[in-house]
Amino acid sequence: MPEDKIVITGLGVISSNGIGKDAFFEGVFSGTSGIKPVSLFDTSLLKVKTAGEIKDFSPQQFLGPKGLRTLDRSTKLVASAAKMALDDAGLNITEENSRQAGIAIGDTLGSISSISDFDREALTEGPRYVNPALFPNTVINSPASQVSIKFNIKGFNATLSTGFSASLDAINYAVDMLKFGKAKVVLAGGVEELCIQIFLGFYKCGFLAGSSGAAGEICCPFDKRRNGVILGEGAGILVLETLGSALKRQATIYAQVRGFGNGFDAFRINRYNPQAEGLKKSMRLALEESGISAQDIDYICSGANSSPDGDAMETAGIKDVFGQSARELKISSIKSMVGECFSAGGVLQAIAALAAIEKQMVPPTVNYQEKDPACDLNYVVNQASNCKIDNVLINAFGPSGCNSSLVISKFNNN
Numbered sequence: 001m002p003e004d005k006i007v008i009t010g011l012g013v014i015s016s017n018g019i020g021k022d023a024f025f026e027g028v029f030s031g032t033s034g035i036k037p038v039s040l041f042d043t044s045l046l047k048v049k050t051a052g053e054i055k056d057f058s059p060q061q062f063l064g065p066k067g068l069r070t071l072d073r074s075t076k077l078v079a080s081a082a083k084m085a086l087d088d089a090g091l092n093i094t095e096e097n098s099r100q101a102g103i104a105i106g107d108t109l110g111s112i113s114s115i116s117d118f119d120r121e122a123l124t125e126g127p128r129y130v131n132p133a134l135f136p137n138t139v140i141n142s143p144a145s146q147v148s149i150k151f152n153i154k155g156f157n158a159t160l161s162t163g164f165s166a167s168l169d170a171i172n173y174a175v176d177m178l179k180f181g182k183a184k185v186v187l188a189g190g191v192e193e194l195c196i197q198i199f200l201g202f203y204k205c206g207f208l209a210g211s212s213g214a215a216g217e218i219c220c221p222f223d224k225r226r227n228g229v230i231l232g233e234g235a236g237i238l239v240l241e242t243l244g245s246a247l248k249r250q251a252t253i254y255a256q257v258r259g260f261g262n263g264f265d266a267f268r269i270n271r272y273n274p275q276a277e278g279l280k281k282s283m284r285l286a287l288e289e290s291g292i293s294a295q296d297i298d299y300i301c302s303g304a305n306s307s308p309d310g311d312a313m314e315t316a317g318i319k320d321v322f323g324q325s326a327r328e329l330k331i332s333s334i335k336s337m338v339g340e341c342f343s344a345g346g347v348l349q350a351i352a353a354l355a356a357i358e359k360q361m362v363p364p365t366v367n368y369q370e371k372d373p374a375c376d377l378n379y380v381v382n383q384a385s386n387c388k389i390d391n392v393l394i395n396a397f398g399p400s401g402c403n404s405s406l407v408i409s410k411f412n413n414n
Contacts, residue, residue, distance in 0.1 A: 010089025052232025052339030106166025164398025232339025261285025
């Protein structure tokens with residue numbers, strides 16, 4: 001029989017403005033920006049030189065010294081986040097329960113750097129001399145598989161490559177598997193690494209702030225000065241389980257997952273649909289599945305990433321879905337602090353939403369200065385805001401057409 005309630009009992013997070021739960025919570029509430037000059041690769045010949053790069057990351061701290069040499073950056077990030085999440089949940093995966101545990105990871109661009117490294121060696125040394133140890137990293141599901149191997153997760157293993165919405169989609173996949181009895185506990189989230197190949201891809205498309213040279217590098221969602229995104233990297237993992245499993249373990253429960261929705265905009269590639277049809281559908285479906293009204297949402301953890309069209313689209317979609325109550329809602333975007341983390345963006349927002357519920361405080365959108373008539377809602381800017389938060393709506397979307405929304409709520413076992 002399907003379980004009615006799915007709860008979140010652990011989290012692990014690595015971002016440019018905080019490694020670990022405590023540092024990340026402090027970072028988002030204090031408005032600390034993780035955006036800084038890139039050091040992972042040379043940007044001297046580019047107009048754009050900043051990103052939400054994770055500094056001082058030591059995977060040995062979380063995973064120990066062995067078995068790391070051949071792992072790529074994405075795998076080290078997400079495996080470290082998984083270790084933190086398991087520890088936070090007090091969950092021990094053994095041979096007895098390993099087949100009741102699963103994993104779902106959002107990861108779209110994670111293999112690009114590894115493919116490039118593998119191909120470079122094949123081209124320079126010849127295909128007979130490639131290092132076979134590098135080949136597994138070229139497969140898009142390698143990070144999730146490595147996490148399964150590392151932590152003995154044998155129930156199921158899924159990688160979702162839906163771009164900007166990937167980690168929210170992974171969370172939804174996990175919830176479905178739990179509801180239909182395919183697992184008792186699931187690690188769900190996403191990862192994206194920063195590398196020169198991804199950076200140049202967005203740069204050449206003119207997607208990055210400052211790439212046109214007309215304006216500076218600034219990540220300022222909803223602000224009239226916005227001129228593009230600043231890339232980020234990160235990894236986030238949530239431990240999701242059935243309420244029965246959580247109560248049996250006497251686990252700490254952060255929140256309940258209430259509803260999910262998604263909608264695809266078959267509009268144009270790399271263009272936001274100004275009518276926000278897909279995003280409006282995803283928000284409405286998430287609210288419908290949650291069983292709560294639009295008026296019961298206290299905070300929207302926005303997917304706005306400082307894209308001129310994207311921020312305006314989300315604003316228009318919120319107005320349409322929420323009607324008169326849209327102007328009362330508190331809205332903010334943590335991407336102003338961590339950048340656009342692509343597949344990892346949604347789960348970082350979800351973890352920020354958990355922080356908002358725990359602390360009863362909305363994290364701010366930083367760098368906000370100039371009002372934009374196209375973005376005229378109740379944004380929490382530059383300083384965190386105390387308020388009652390029971391229900392949060394999280395949006396993840398991009399110009400590829402994927403739109404996903406998730407509702408999480410303060411846990412109440414009634």
